[in-house]
Amino acid sequence: MTGRSISYVEVTPEEYHAELLAEGCPEETASALNLLFAGMRTGHLAEPADGVRRVLGRDALDFDSYAVRAAAAGAWS
Template identity: 60%
Template sequence: MNCANNFNQNFDEDLWLEPLRAGRLALPIGETPEPFIDVEDVADVAAEVLARGGHSGQVYDLSGPRGLSFRAAVEISAGAAGRSIDYVELTPEVYRAELAASGYPEAAVAALDAMFAMHREGHTAVPADGVSRVLGRAPRRFEEDAKRVAASGVWSGTS
């Protein structure tokens, strides 16, 4: 099973939670779309593949239903949260410098820089059909997750 590089939960549990809380997400990605996937879809696919036969030798590329730019994902998140959150486009050099200044270890800076270089080249831009092939339904939309997360108050810092 292959997975998309970015998950909806990166915005509320991981990499971009604190920047969203602070009102500014700054990345070196441009308008290259990313088909963010909900980790629950990944778990549902894994459970189905493990519980039922007929998947031997199959490869399922997993992604969300459509590509969104990071700018669009931030706008959706801000709208759901009912507050202003800015997306700022950085050059790779400025991004690496901001990560280093924030205390990220050199290996993490290099890994994130490499991930965004791959994204800018469009390697993960096209949505895959693995979720629908395995589960017989479309993957969850980013907007669904943003509404759920916003209702929890996590982006306002009151969760």
């Protein structure tokens, strides 16, 4: 869709924490982000919520639709 290659490289929580610190992220923030992502990895945040519907009055877009719209608008140009 974008004409660019994207690759996914999984890192451990410890590697992620170290990378955040190396980029200048404060310790408290790096630890908080690791806790957030730990919840995601275990599936605790997998159920969609209705926040978009409540705020915008419409359903959220699926990622494919979002990516197509963002690319068409030049988001990655």
